[in-house]
Amino acid sequence: MLSCSYVLRSAGRPHLNILPNSKPLALKDDGNSRPRTHRDGEIPISSESLKKYNLFKCNPSNQLLKVFMYDLPPQFHFELLGWKAEGKSVWPDIRSTVPEYQGGLNLQHSIEYWLTLDLLYSEFADNLNGRSAIRVHNSSEADVIFVPFFSSISYNRFSRLKPHQKTSMNTLLQEKLVTFLTAQQEWKRSGGKDHIIMAHHPNSLLDARVKLWPAIYILSDFGRYPPSVANVEKDIIAPYKHVIRTYANDTSNFDTRLILLYFQGAIYRKDGGFIRQELFYMLKDEKDVHFSFGSVQKDGIKQATEGMQSSKFCLNIAGDTPSSNRLFDAIASHCIPVIISDEIELPYEDVLDYSKFCIFVRTSDALKEKFLINLIRSIKKQEWTRMWERLKEVENFFQYRYPSKDNDAVQMIWQAIAHKIPAVNLKLHKSWRFFRTPWRERGLKSALLPKYFW
Numbered sequence: 001m002l003s004c005s006y007v008l009r010s011a012g013r014p015h016l017n018i019l020p021n022s023k024p025l026a027l028k029d030d031g032n033s034r035p036r037t038h039r040d041g042e043i044p045i046s047s048e049s050l051k052k053y054n055l056f057k058c059n060p061s062n063q064l065l066k067v068f069m070y071d072l073p074p075q076f077h078f079e080l081l082g083w084k085a086e087g088k089s090v091w092p093d094i095r096s097t098v099p100e101y102q103g104g105l106n107l108q109h110s111i112e113y114w115l116t117l118d119l120l121y122s123e124f125a126d127n128l129n130g131r132s133a134i135r136v137h138n139s140s141e142a143d144v145i146f147v148p149f150f151s152s153i154s155y156n157r158f159s160r161l162k163p164h165q166k167t168s169m170n171t172l173l174q175e176k177l178v179t180f181l182t183a184q185q186e187w188k189r190s191g192g193k194d195h196i197i198m199a200h201h202p203n204s205l206l207d208a209r210v211k212l213w214p215a216i217y218i219l220s221d222f223g224r225y226p227p228s229v230a231n232v233e234k235d236i237i238a239p240y241k242h243v244i245r246t247y248a249n250d251t252s253n254f255d256t257r258l259i260l261l262y263f264q265g266a267i268y269r270k271d272g273g274f275i276r277q278e279l280f281y282m283l284k285d286e287k288d289v290h291f292s293f294g295s296v297q298k299d300g301i302k303q304a305t306e307g308m309q310s311s312k313f314c315l316n317i318a319g320d321t322p323s324s325n326r327l328f329d330a331i332a333s334h335c336i337p338v339i340i341s342d343e344i345e346l347p348y349e350d351v352l353d354y355s356k357f358c359i360f361v362r363t364s365d366a367l368k369e370k371f372l373i374n375l376i377r378s379i380k381k382q383e384w385t386r387m388w389e390r391l392k393e394v395e396n397f398f399q400y401r402y403p404s405k406d407n408d409a410v411q412m413i414w415q416a417i418a419h420k421i422p423a424v425n426l427k428l429h430k431s432w433r434f435f436r437t438p439w440r441e442r443g444l445k446s447a448l449l450p451k452y453f454w
Contacts, residue, residue: 065133065418067196068142068186069119076149076173077116080157094120098402101153108240108325109152111218111413112198114400116148118410121403130406132414139186143421144216145195149177152201159203174208181212191431194424196417200238202321216420218413221345223321232345233423236416239347239398239409240325242332244305246399250334250392254312254381260288261376262311262335264304265326266319267293275340275363276317279372286373291315308333312384313359313376317341328398336387338376340366347409348397348416357391 074085078092083099085092092099094117101113122134136142151174158169181187187195195215199205202224209217209229217235219225261283267276283291290307308314314330318341330337338359346354354360359375366372396405397412404410 063418064128064131065414065421066136066141066143067119067133067146067414068136068139068144069116069146069148070180070184072148072177072180076177077112078150080150080153081113091120095124103153103156105243106153106156108243109156109201109204109220110241110400111200111238112148112150112152114241114402114404114410115146115198115218115413116150117402118404118414119146119148125403130411131404132411132418143194144417144424145186145190147177147181147195147197147215149173149198151197151199151204155201155204155206171207174205178208178211190424190428193427200240216417216424221321221323221343223323223343234420236413236420237323237345237347237349238413238416240323240328241400241409242328242398243325244301244308244329244332246332246395247309247334250309252309252334254384254388257310257312257335258288259290259307259311261286261290261313261315261338261373262307263291263315263317263326264300264307265293265324275366276319278367279315279317279340282367282369283373289373304329305333308335311335313338313379315340318344318363331391331395331398334388334391334395336384336391338372340372348412350416350419352394352397357387357394 071090073079074083074090078099079085081099081101083092098117101107101110119133119135122128122131125131128134139145154170154173158173159171161168181192181195192212192214193216195212196218197205197212197215198218199209200218200220202220205212209225213229217225217230218238219230219235220240221237222230222232222235225231263279263283265276267280280291283289290311308330311333312335314326314333314335314337316324316327316330316337316339318324322341322343322345327337327339336357336359338361339354340361340363342363346352359379361372361375396408398409400409
């Protein structure tokens with residue numbers, strides 16, 4: 001209980017300051033608080049309060065994450081989707097109309113859209129059960145500061161120069177974003193360390209990422225980031241939005257899925273994706289293996305849907321970057337992913353054991369003659385079925401929905417952000433050691449103090 005109270009106090013959330021600052025909690029066996037006197041300013045603890053704040057479980061992640069969202073002009077978010085604001089309105093009235101996210105394959109990087117909608121919806125939700133985050137309008141009450149810039153759609157739609165332009169709209173928006181953020185008191189207070197910035201497309205935020213690096217980035221992988229700008233300790237990996245339909249009412253089994261191993265996509269890639277062409281030549285003539293070129297053009301998505309839902313195993317091979325949407329298409333198809341990508345980082349791996357529903361193969365092993373196909377053929381029905389059942393249990397964690405539901409992709413990302421808060425607070429509190437002192441709080445100055453204090 002002592003450890004529990006310490007962790008919750010140190011999280012620095014105003015709504016958790018119900019714990020006393022002196023003696024440890026003393027509880028009867030029946031769970032009720034013992035009557036005791038308390039110092040001025042202390043709040044007596046009741047069993048109802050403990051239940052309300054989930055303190056019995058000593059799990060701070062169960063608390064609602066308080067998120068302050070900047071009211072950025074619509075040009076940074078929904079206007080990029082074609083939505084037109086009425087008057088001085090910044091946000092669409094989602095109670096009447098929700099702007100659609102269009103663009104085919106662009107949908108795979110639509111994370112900013114779902115998270116922003118979820119924050120807007122949190123203000124109208126009648127029931128907060130199953131929610132992990134709520135929007136607050138006072139930044140001093142917030143755990144994190146959310147930046148609603150739709151960077152992926154900005155890159156996908158507005159990064160090309162038009163005939164009359166010298167600078168693309170995507171570049172201009174990034175310049176404006178840096179100017180805006182670095183001028184805000186919230187950014188100055190934390191140096192940006194408690195800010196959430198979304199850049200899920202590997203090429204999004206190219207111009208601004210180095211300038212905004214102290215923030216927590218939500219990314220698809222670290223393939224195009226130096227470790228000084230983005231890394232697993234600071235940032236968050238979010239799943240792609242799968243583009244093939246979810247396999248509802250799946251009645252298939254090991255025997256009815258006739259394709260042993262499936263891959264359809266771009267075969268000739270650069271960087272780490274060279275392995276795709278090597279594996280193509282090794283596997284193309286193997287029995288029960290489907291390995292072919294494919295794209296989203298024409299009936300590409302339909303073909304991939306039917307192929308994955310008819311396969312026991314689906315290859316997820318590194319391409320131009322370590323990750324791809326193919327992994328999440330496989331999960332939605334209940335096709336056991338075979339991951340060949342040495343540098344891949346996976347969403348919420350701190351709480352999810354992927355080895356229970358995925359096969360991992362090192363690139364060096366996969367390139368050995370017959371190694372991969374022999375490994376896949378060695379996995380028998382009982383083991384495959386166990387992994388397949390687990391895959392169906394976790395698929396909800398990778399589903400983006402509006403309105404969001406308990407433990408879907410949106411809520412899991414908020415929970416991943418909540419896991420970062422203790423580390424962020426540690427950095428901030430250390431940085432304030434010599435800047436938040438009694439004489440500074442009183443506004444006193446001294447000629448003996450270095451100028452950087454002011």
